[in-house]
Amino acid sequence: MKFRVFRYNPGDTGPHYDLFEVEEIPGMTALAALISIQEQQDPGLSFRSSCRGAVCGTCAMLINKVPRLACRTQVNSLAGMKDQIHLSPYPALEVTIPWDHDTEILIEPLPHLPVVKDLVVDMTAFFDFLHTVNPVFHPGVPVPEKEYQMERLAVKDLETYTNCVLCGACFGACPVNSRNPEYPGPAALATLYRFHIDPRERDHGSRISTADTKSGWWACEFHTNCTRVCPKGVPPSIAIGRARNELKQKGNNQVIPDPGHDTPRRGQGN
């Protein structure tokens, strides 16, 4: 199996792509292929990894033009674009290099974040956006002596969003994040919604106002790329839709901006 891999080293004039051939073993993941390249062919190849079991969120990258966790992606599911996830278009999805998608797997860094080296991106902006929604629990009063009592159904609703591993796949998949530098992105908004619906919260039911701005809930254009790429089944687009409905019912009438009004922003590498 061949891998066409994005390369960039600070100081280079621009990125380039290298082609590697890796012997495919049954059950091989994209991460295992990258490890094999780094250990046996090119020690200088840089990428992040940690759990290798799709629970820590470290290795999100653009694989065959879809943001995915490399450790969760089976190589045989990629050959010939068999399991391709179809996404609403944005600039990073354009194919600008020669790439034979029948025989090669294309591996690039997660879009919309600056590249540190090769497949390693600087996640600072992603986490800064997360912190704009004040992602911390405010205990409702009175604080009980033991645990807060909670309905199982409420737990189930919360789990839908607490399952987020903050890998950034949704951020890299969002057409709005590709051009709106103010938009906190799907993960940050889903996290805000998680606190909003927590029945134990002091500010239960009122936290969505934090993102009641043109570049907050109202900037989403419902491409739903976020929900389609999430490796943990978290649906940020549903959270955003529900938040907007709630705000509308409260009489908020923010105008949804038309797509394409903001200046386009190239995400990758330069």
Place this chain on the structure above:
Amino acid sequence: MKESPIIHCHDLIIIGGGLAGLRAAYEAVYGGINVAVISKVHPLRSHSVAAQGGINASLGNADTTAHDSWETHAFDTVKGSDYLADQDAVAIMCRNAPAAVIELEHMGTVFSRDEAGRIAQRPFGGAGYPRTCYAADRTGHNLLHTLYEQVTAKGVMFYEEYFVTSLVSEGGSCAGCTALCIPDGTIAGFSAKATLLATGGFGRIYERSTNALINTGEGLHLAMEVSVPLKDMEFVQFHPTSLYGTNILITEGARGEGAVLLNKNGERFMKNYAPGSMELAPRDVVARAIETEIQEGRGFPGGYVHLDLTSLGETLINERLPGIRQISLDFIGIDPVDTPVPVQPAQHYSMGGVDVDVSGRTRLPGLYAAGECACVSVHGANRLGGNSLLDTLVFGKIAANSIIDDLMKLDSPACSVIVKAVESERDRIDNLFHQGPGENMYKIRDALKKTMMNRFGVYRDGLSMETGLTEILALGDRCRQAGVPLRQAHYNLPLVHYLEISGMTRIAETVARCAIARNESRGSHARKDFPLRDDDHFLHHSLAVPDRDGTIKVLTSPVNLGMFPVKERAY
């Protein structure tokens, strides 16, 4: 001329951003301490995030007729440890357990609930009551994210992707550390009155491990390099049920919810090993049972048995074990709702670690340790499932409070000491580049993993271990000669891996020496040549004491008994 180094100054630096590190950071920042966390990864990528099944606390929510208590929890823990745990330390952990869990719930962790809306509790191996609190099968993920939210809200400083290369020991105390900034390749100095090691386990010295790729045991190696002893290193836990092939963890919670183990004849073989507890015997017992089935030809070709969840039903699996279902689908293409999951034992946890007392203090003033990298000891020769998350929260907090108490007595290190240390680390790393490229270091690492798996695995014997030690020492020599294959400032993975692998050979040596010295079977340490426990000669901790010249001596220290008499251990 070289640039003068950047020195970061804090009262407390915590090395490691997993649960122990973040729980300590939380305590310290609320105590008004200038604290920073250094980690080789983003804190949320720490291995704590992968903990699945739960955290033990005698909340008594699942009580029926009998009542759970911290004393019962302590008894189960001590018996599970094969009587090697220090009973005073176990008492501290179990007494503090309910508060530790409630505290995290009050910080926002979404635990699963019972019908009455209280925190749900499930049965776990070696426990007399359903005592394990859980957040489906993503308990570590939920706890870690909660603590991360709390400490970032309080403005704790993080140095992410800094790989600590040495501790600075000066005038008989720890003065801080030096670290490689992975993104740009510079070496920074960290000056601190107190340094807390919270670096997790060393599972990746084994060929088969449930651990994250990052679990290479740096904290233990750093401690050794400043002559701080490691304790009980021979006790390495093998989890009975890791996914065949990738060895990704399949939680004990699956058996807690009713899954059974079957050999290739479809026989529920645990009845032959632990008729009283069956699949919910402690991990060492179940791992040995599976290993025996495989060795005696009753496993499936390739070396695995079946974990059968099919009787649980789709609804329960989706509610309580959704992560396990997803892992099985993603990594082996099997849906546990209708097909048994192939599982085999794999290294999972290090009971041993940096020798600390119940306050988290090491023998070097200014140096502390907590969590899996430390050995208090609360797990003795075998840890019970659900006690490791508890250990991180309870002893992370205790270590931070010890540090708060000690800070007045500890001096601020002289900056010149740290500068000198950075310069010496720069030279050392420079030499590694000059040395390379030699032998492919990954071959050395893979050989080490094989030696550990084959000679220091579930079953051990003296002759094989002696050969293993010789192999480890030879691999250490080869590693020293290999060097780093490329000079690259930004994100130089081979440099990071080289530093990890050279530490791994040293840690492996301590496991080997402690294992060879213990001529008995106790908990996870099962000797074929000494199949019985020998309390007359071995009811003591092992201490691997590194000398300045690099040699490692194995000494002993007493076990604190007192609460529960030492008895035969049967399940």
